[in-house]
Amino acid sequence: MNIKLKLGSLSLLLFTVVGQLTAQNQTNEVNDFLKDLKGSFKPVLNEYKGTDLQSSQSIEKGILKLNGNDWKCSVTTSNAKPEVIDLKVAFQLQSESAKETAVVANFDFSQWDTKNYVMIPSIIYNGNRYRTIGNGYMPEYPKDMYYNPDAPLTFSNDPQLSPDPSKPSLIDLQTGNMATPAVCFYSPTLKKGFILLTEQQTRFGNSGISIRENADRSVASIQVSAPSVRKLRTGFGDFAPSGDKAADWKKGDEVTLNFKLYSFPANSIPDLLKKFMEVRKALTGANNPRNLVPMSKQFELGTGITSTRWVEVPVGKYYAPENGNDFQLGWVSGMMNTFPMLMLNDAKERERVGIEFDFIIDKLQGKSGYFYGGITAAGKIRPERQHADFPKVQAMVRKNCDALLWMTKHLMLYKELGYGKEIKPKWEEATKKLAQAFVNTWKKDGQFGQYIVPETGEVAVFNSTAGAIAPAGLAVASVYFGNKEFLEAAKASAAYYYKRDVEKQGLTTGHCGDISQDADSESCFGFLESLMALYNVTKDGQWLERAKVQAALCSSWAFSYDPIFPAQSQIGKNKSNMAGAIWASTQNKHAAPGICTASGDYLFKLYRATGDSKYAELIRDIQHANVEAMDMPDHRTTNHGIGTEMERIQLSDAEGKGTIGNFYNTRNSWCETNGVFMALELPGVYVQTDTNKLFVFDHVEAQWLKDNKVIILENKTTHDAKVAVFAETSKQAQTPMSYVAFAKWPKVEVKAGQKVIVNLNSDGTVKSVLKGDMGGKK
Structure with missing residues (x-):
């Protein structure tokens, strides 16, 4: 013993x-x-x-x-x-x-x-x-x-x-x-x-x-x-x-x-x-985006909602945001939600877009060329970031960046759709005047600041990266107007922001209207827009290399995995896979269903230029997270109507433990606009006919059938789809694409529960479509 x-x-x-x-x-x-x-x-x-x-x-x-x-x-x-x-x-x-x-x-x-x-x-x-x-x-x-x-x-x-x-x-x-x-x-x-x-x-x-x-x-x-x-x-x-x-x-x-x-x-x-x-995904592994709603269905729902928000109020006529009839330019609504409405190719909506174009120029452009940020339905200019000791009315630089880029894109789309004759001279004059205002500020101050005075063009609040999108707007405007001065200012300012903010500090800041000069995702993605715009315009590889760094910084703002939410929360009950949701800022500690407010097509352009799939995967994740936040009959989120969305995907307890995973029955129309942008400016399926490259962004499945010229598309959702197929050769992929290239992408109809065989020509155009069946709608 x-x-x-x-x-x-x-x-x-x-x-x-x-x-x-x-x-x-x-x-x-x-x-x-x-x-x-x-x-x-x-x-x-x-x-x-x-x-x-x-x-x-x-x-x-x-x-x-x-x-x-x-x-x-x-x-x-x-x-x-x-x-x-x-x-x-x-x-x-x-x-x-x-x-x-x-x-x-x-x-x-x-x-x-x-x-x-x-x-x-x-x-x-x-x-x-x-x-x-x-x-x-x-x-x-x-x-x-x-x-x-x-x-x-x-x-x-x-x-x-x-x-x-x-x-x-x-x-x-x-x-x-x-x-x-x-x-x-x-x-x-x-x-x-x-x-x-x-x-x-x-x-x-x-x-x-x-x-x-x-x-x-x-x-x-x-x-x-x-x-x-x-x-x-x-x-x-x-x-x-x-x-x-x-x-x-x-x-x-x-x-x-x-x-x-x-x-x-x-x-x-x-x-x-x-x-x-x-x-960033090495430990958690690949995430699992779910195919829920085809991009064409999301486009249909989103533009339908925007159409219902056309208002006629004492100050004028325009598409209003979700939270009232006051008008806000850029950032989350004005002259942004009009872009997909123009693409509808509908006479009534096209007329409305023109009316809003007139409205912002007549009511909001200051003497300097900069725009005021908004106006009430009764006609009172909405000041931004005022201080009692400084009475001059200020406006966000970021909103003016949005205005320059999107006004120019509107002009380009009018022409692409064959409606160039409907462009009024004052639209081009106002856009050019805004671009010149940015050039003037750059020459005077060597930066764009965060808040400006539209009447005088003075920078009221300096610093931050609020001007992140300005180089993009200037670069695109330089092509449209044939103005070299715009391009030189775009290159100089982008180089400045890259060195000062990205290279030396590893952040971009101050882009949102409801934060201080905090680091934020909107300036981060916005600056990537600018870097890719400069590559698009100049074909200079230095901008592509900088864009790779910027995309990496952008990736730090997106969920890299599918987080676990409380089982009884709204997100938990929906079993949503939220990889790709974008966190807002270091102040606003929540994620949102998309980039505020852009399609992120510059990530697709970066993928196309480099062949590196991690850029395509990032924007694919972002698109699918957006759909996870969309209210649908079998997937309730906002309870404000089918197709509506809400901006707070909350994994933290920053607003209290009870808020984690809940939307609280509110909605934010910018999220809906963002989904529509992605449905418009991203292809549903991208293929290269001379390689084995095939990438799916839409909520369908795709695979090669044979010899890289025949693909099978399969729609397992409960909604009919019209899938935009962008096919080209690897050589064609070396040429930067037009900002309105999406207008010519062929759409392949794939009904719910259906397979189709798409036969491609060597130049990427669709030769024929053979329809199949999986037993009809589920």
Whole structure:
């Protein structure tokens, strides 16, 4: 008996020693991987009382007795390569119970520098290490931001690594706050990049991700915890008590944290961004976009809704947004929602588009050439960002960027559809005057600012990337009007914004009308529009290379995976796959169903120019997420009518835990416009007849039948489809496409439940269509 006891004790001792050695060896392997980053790893147990940390103990050796509780931790590495390693950290309670405990994977980085670029997708850019103002949504600008080109870039009260060395520096988030559960940094001193990818949830729900700098900023700690235990949750420009609670454990409970870690040479912020886009789905894997509603059906529903919003009010006639009869130019509605209405080729709607064109010129263009941002139904100009000490009426630069690009695109589409004679001289004169206003501002101020005075052309608020789309508008206008001065200003300003904002800071900012100068997705995608416009016009490869970097930055704003929403939420009940939803800004902490407000066809153009499918996959994901947010009879979201949409796809608790996954029965017409834009400006199916390239954007399936000239289209949805097929040769793909090329794409009818065989000519035109059947509509 004694011998057996001794043998049993010896076995237990050997097991414990082997376990400790194994855990230590695996930890050492992680540390070896991180050594070039001056990094180290350790698993940790944190005990809490509420959200107050009571103790924090390392469990590096594999076992730990903490306050009478026995814990075990196993560290497993795999697939180790020079630049990537997989890490699995499993924690298990071996005693009876433990209260309010969280498990943590801790990564420390010594030789830290505040010059390091830190990015957490969709919420932290350059550490958000900028001046902050206010304590809530859309704070008022202080007096020093007006007419002051030296005013610092200013954010709302967002999470940040503090720029003030006298204050604590901590970012404390949940995975629900970010488009990809990841932490990335670039060290200019070490010439290295680091990316940590993890998963959204464990069985405890969303995990926590935090970054803490020590007092002298020489060490930074990145922690991933399960569950998340934050003191404060971040809101829309403010903070509130989190309501978080650490987990209560019982014997045998186990939780595993999974990671992919990347350590790689990097000479710049763009190097980190490009690597991020390359690997952002590496841990979560490919997402699963669902085919729900064909793009042609979405176009039909969206334009139908816009048609019903034609109003005749005291100030004039126009298409109004969803929330009243006041007119707003650009950003989310005016002279944007008219574009697909023009494409309808319907005499009544075309007449309405012309009336709105007249309206904005007669009512909103200032003496400088810039436009005011909006006007009430009663005829009162709507001022933007006013300050009591500065009475001149201001307007958003971004709205004027939209106006220039879309007015020019309207003129081009009129001509493409054969209605060039209907273009009034004053439409062209007003568009040209607006382009000249941008040129004048560029020559005078060397930037476009964030807010301008339409009467005088003065920049009222400087800085930000609010002028992100201006180079696109100028480039397109330079072609339409044959004006070289427009193109030179486009090139110079795009180069300026790329170097100042993207290359040096890894962000773009201040594009939305309801934020401060926060980093935001709209300026990010808008600037990609400009870079691709310059490539389109100049054929200069430098713009294409910059566009690749910008697309990578854009990808950080889009869900890279299909997040888990509460099962009883509206999104949860619909079982929606939301990969591709676009987060709004570092202030407005929610995703939305699309790019506000654009089709993102520049991503398709980038795919076409490079052949790199990750750009096509990104815009395909965005399009499918938009449809997931659309109200349909068997897929209720807004309850405001079939085809309507709502902008907040909320995975975070920024608006309270009860808001996660719910739309709350409201709608935002820009989301509907965005869906219509994608249905119009993206092909349903793209093929190259001399290669095996085939990519599907529409809600159908497609495959080659033979010799790259015959494809099968299959529509498994419950709606009939008219699929735009854009086919060409690889040689043709080297020539940038027209901004109105979509007007000539052939449409192939594929009824619900039907297959068709499409026979293509060598030049990509449709030769014939043979219809099949899958049993009719479901």
